[in-house]
Amino acid sequence: MEFSLETLKQKLCDREYKLTPQRRIIMEAFTRSPEKHLSAEDIYGMVKKNNPEIGLATVYRTLDLFAELDILQKMDFGDGRSRYEFCTSEVHHHHHLICLSCGKVMEFGDDLLESLESTIEKKSRFRIVDHELKFYGYCAKCTASK
């Protein structure tokens, strides 16, 4: 587990937030999940198994809080729901491959955009703070099964 509960507690306390069981449970679900790009509903489904009393609204609030604390990054893959993934320092330097057939999201780490960014900043007088690159297509499995 790359992200310890201690770190979570630290980050919460720094901002006067409390470490509640729900927040701990949601964080644990995240660290345990093999899939890294999770929606609120995904998390809700995972935590409800062992903690049926937890509410969907709490999941939403917790994910938003974690995003505000730079623990998670909120992302949008255009399917009408937000997804969250751990906000590592590399998160801005990998790109997403989104399968149009099965919806799977893969990552491709490689940052070729730094030079493009500075070109744009000069030409457009637009101050870039983040970028997002997505490739849509068909994963190997879906290509094979057609």
Next chain:
Amino acid sequence: MEFSLETLKQKLCDREYKLTPQRRIIMEAFTRSPEKHLSAEDIYGMVKKNNPEIGLATVYRTLDLFAELDILQKMDFGDGRSRYEFCTSEVHHHHHLICLSCGKVMEFGDDLLESLESTIEKKSRFRIVDHELKFYGYCAKCTASK
């Protein structure tokens, strides 16, 4: 106007769709708009002025139809609503600059991603059909007014 009503009629008839006043009006609103990235609500607001009887559902249905006919391209800038723009052959080769302050969307035409795509296709066995590159930041106007 780059896109004539004749072309629209042609494309519709080819697929056994009819050219209705509503479809014509919506297409005209699109060609007349200085802003190129329009939401359903944007279009609805524009057409309602002269045609108050037109329904929002019709706007949605028409935009989706146009997208299916490759007349418009449906896009998602992460603000919770879909936007549409004319689907020119260059549409896949320009990228978007999205201002986090005023929400304005600008374009940056330049395609440096072809070589990156073939690298990814080889390394990941992922067949790419489209890509999308967005830069988030602050436009010149918003940077100045801060």
Next chain:
DNA sequence: GTATCTGCAAACTCTTTGCAAAAAC
């Protein structure tokens, strides 16, 4: 004439919010 299309209202999905009860510190 007939199949398509429209407008309306209701339904739907994802997300947010108001509030009283519960819990962290």
Next chain:
DNA sequence: GTTTTTGCAAAGAGTTTGCAGATAC
């Protein structure tokens, strides 16, 4: 003890759908 947090249900935004009447061809 007090402030934060929770669960619930209701509201909210954007979009879709069912249906009866209207319309393009």
